[in-house]
Amino acid sequence: xxSTSLRISGAVAMSAVLLMxxxxxxxxxxxxxxxxxxxxxxxVKGFSLTANGTSAMNHGKAELERSVISTSWGGGDIExxxxxxxxxxxxxxxxxxDWNALWTSCDIVRVRLNQSYSKSASQWKSLGCHEFGxxxxxxxxxxxxxxDNNSCMRVEIWPTRYDQHDLNAIKAGT
Amino acid sequence: xxxxxxxxxxxxxxxxxxxxxxxxxAAWSGAADGSPAAPHRDVQAxxxxxxxxVFDFKSLSELLATSPVVVQAKVTGVQPGRTSGSEETGxxxxxxxxxxQVTDTLKNYQGATTTLVMEEYGWDADGNGYQVENVAWSNxxxxxxxxxxxxxxxxxxxxxxxxxxxxxxGGWLQSSAEPGSELAAALTGYQPDELAFQIRWMxxxxxxxxxxxxxxxxxxTGPAAESPAPDSGAEEPIPDGSTDDGxxxxxxxxxx
Numbered sequence: 001x002x003s004t005s006l007r008i009s010g011a012v013a014m015s016a017v018l019l020m021x022x023x024x025x026x027x028x029x030x031x032x033x034x035x036x037x038x039x040x041x042x043x044v045k046g047f048s049l050t051a052n053g054t055s056a057m058n059h060g061k062a063e064l065e066r067s068v069i070s071t072s073w074g075g076g077d078i079e080x081x082x083x084x085x086x087x088x089x090x091x092x093x094x095x096x097x098d099w100n101a102l103w104t105s106c107d108i109v110r111v112r113l114n115q116s117y118s119k120s121a122s123q124w125k126s127l128g129c130h131e132f133g134x135x136x137x138x139x140x141x142x143x144x145x146x147x148d149n150n151s152c153m154r155v156e157i158w159p160t161r162y163d164q165h166d167l168n169a170i171k172a173g174t
Numbered sequence: 175x176x177x178x179x180x181x182x183x184x185x186x187x188x189x190x191x192x193x194x195x196x197x198x199x200a201a202w203s204g205a206a207d208g209s210p211a212a213p214h215r216d217v218q219a220x221x222x223x224x225x226x227x228v229f230d231f232k233s234l235s236e237l238l239a240t241s242p243v244v245v246q247a248k249v250t251g252v253q254p255g256r257t258s259g260s261e262e263t264g265x266x267x268x269x270x271x272x273x274x275q276v277t278d279t280l281k282n283y284q285g286a287t288t289t290l291v292m293e294e295y296g297w298d299a300d301g302n303g304y305q306v307e308n309v310a311w312s313n314x315x316x317x318x319x320x321x322x323x324x325x326x327x328x329x330x331x332x333x334x335x336x337x338x339x340x341x342x343x344g345g346w347l348q349s350s351a352e353p354g355s356e357l358a359a360a361l362t363g364y365q366p367d368e369l370a371f372q373i374r375w376m377x378x379x380x381x382x383x384x385x386x387x388x389x390x391x392x393x394x395t396g397p398a399a400e401s402p403a404p405d406s407g408a409e410e411p412i413p414d415g416s417t418d419d420g421x422x423x424x425x426x427x428x429x430x
Contacts, residue, residue: 035224048262051402066412083263084399086326089335093225095304097265112264117228118392121405127226134224142355145421150413155230163413165421 035096036137037174038105043074046081053082053113055121056092056128060111063129063152063162067170069136078135082113091117092127094134109135126158137173138166215254215268216303223295223306228391229335232356238376239385241321241334244281245290246370247274249316255293256327266299271330272312274320280373283322292320292331307336309350317342319369342366 042064046057057080061071071078079097092113096106111131119127129152141153151163162170231237238244255269272292276283283290295306305311321338322331333339337351340361347369351358361369376384 047264050400052400055403079264081262081264083259084395085259085263087393088326089228089332091226091228093223093306095223096221097298099221110264112225115399116393116395118394119403121403122408122410124403130226139224140352141421144356146419148413148416148419150410150419155226156232160410161413163417163419163421164415165417165419168417 035094035109035134036105037069037077037109037135038100038107040069040174041072042069042077042135043072044078044080045073045075047079049080049082050115052115052119052121052124053080056080056082056113056124056131057111058128059125059160060128060130060132063160064132064136066162067136067167069170069174076108078109078111078132080111080113082115084116085112085114086116088114088116090114091119092131094131111135122160123158125160126152129160129162133162133166133170136170138162138169141166214301215297216301219303219305219311221302221304223304225307227307227335229337229388231335231337231351231388233360233386234357234372235376235384235386236388237321237334237338237357238281238373239387241281241323241338243283243322243331244373245274245276245283245320245322246278246280246318246366247276247290247320249273249312249314250275250289251314252312254297255291255330267295268297269293269295270297270311274331277317278370280319280370281377290322290331291329292322292333293325294333307350308352309333309336309339317366318347319366319373340364340369 044057044061046054049057060080061078064071092111094109094111096108097110098108099106111134113124113127113131133153138153140155141151143149143154143156146154146163146165148163149157150159150161151166152159152161153166229240231240249272251273253271253273255271257266257268259266270293272294274290274292276285276288276290292312294309294312295304297303303311318339318341320331321334323334324330325332333350337349337355337357339350340347341350345365347361347364347366349358349361351361364372375381
C-alpha cells in the first residue's frame with residue numbers, strides 16, 4: 001500500500017497537470033453580454049477631458065444618480081476619456097477593463113467619447129447618458145419599445161434622459 | 175531487475191509530474207501565440223464592447239444606400255493590424271487585419287486586386303481580445319456580404335457599422351445587426367443568392383428610388399474638435415414614471 005508521502009506526491013503531480021494544462025487566460029465564456037457594475041456605488045473620474053467631454057460625463061453621472069446607483073468622484077469604477085479618435089463610425093464606446101475574479105461583474109469600466117464628429121451640447125449630454133447607461137448594464141432601446149422617444153439608450157435620436165423603463169432595468173440588473 | 179511495488183508507484187508519480195510540466199508548458203506557450211517571445215494576444219474575443227454608433231440602419235435600403243462599397247467575399251486570412259490610441263485617450267488598441275477574397279462586387283468596389291484588407295477590433299494593450307457589439311471575430315473560411323467604407327488611413331476598409339455584415343451560415347444569412355433589431359429582422363430568411371439578387375435589383379437605375387441613404391456625420395478636426403459645443407439652453411424635462419411605451423412588461427429587455 002503506498003505511503004502517505006507517495007499519496008501526497010501523486011496529488012501534487014496531478015495538480016501540476018491540471019493547473020498547467022489550462023492557462024489562466026479567460027475567454028468569452030463569462031458574462032460578456034453586458035457590463036455589470038460590481039456594486040451600486042460608482043466612483044467617476046475623467047481624464048483630461050475637454051469641455052464637451054466634461055459636460056457629457058457630468059450629465060451621465062447625474063442621470064445615473066436618478067437610478068439606484070449612487071456616484072461619487074474618484075478613480076476605480078468609471079473612467080472617462082475623450083479624444084479625436086477619427087472617422088471610426090462611433091460617437092462613444094464603453095467596455096470593462098477589469099473584471100472581477102469570476103468574470104461576473106466589472107470593477108473598472110472605461111468610457112470613451114469621440115470628438116471627431118460634430119455634436120451639439122444637447123447631443124453631448126445624450127451621449128454621456130447613453131454611455132453611462134452601458135456602465136450600468138443597459139442595452140440599446142429601439143423605437144418599438146420606446147414609442148415616446150424619451151430614452152437616451154436609443155441610437156438614432158438624442159434624448160438626454162433615462163426613462164422609467166431604463167431606471168427599472170438598472171434596478172433589476174445591478 | 176526486481177522493482178518493488180512502492181518503487182514502481184514512485185516512478186509512475188515522477189513520470190506523471192514530468193508529463194504534467196511538459197504538457198503545461200506547451201499549453202502556456204500556445205496561449206502566447208506560439209512563441210514565448212511573442213506578445214500575448216488572445217485567440218478569441220473575451221469581452222464585448224458597446225457604444226453609440228454614427229449610423230443605425232433600419233432597413234436594407236438604408237444600409238445599401240449609405241454603404242460606399244458592397245461585396246460578397248471569403249475570409250482568407252487574419253493577422254494583427256495597426257495600433258492606435260494612447261494612454262491619454264484610454265489606451266492603445268490593436269486592430270485585426272482581415273483579408274477578404276472578393277467573390278462578387280455588388281457596389282462600387284474597383285480595387286486593382288480581388289483581395290482587400292478589412293479592419294476589425296481587436297486587442298487592448300495587454301492583448302486581451304474584444305469584439306464590438308454583435309460583430310464576432312472573423313474566421314478564415316467565413317463567407318458573406320460586407321458593407322464597407324475606407325478607414326481613415328485610406329489603405330484598409332472597415333464595416334460601415336456593426337450592422338454591416340451578413341455571414342452565410344449553412345445557406346442562410348446571419349446579420350451582425352443586434353438580434354431582434356429591425357435590420358436583423360429584415361435580413362432574416364435571406365439566402366445568399368436571394369440577397370445578391372435583391373441588392374442588384376435595388377441598385378438598378380430603374381429602382382434607385384427605393385434607396386434611402388442616411389445623412390453623413392459632420393467631421394471636425396483640430397481645435398474645432400475641442401471647442402465647446404453651443405448650448406441651446408433648453409433642458410429636456412425628466413420623463414415621468416410611465417412605461418406605457420412598448421417597453422413593458424419585460425422588466426429587463428436589454429441583453430446587450
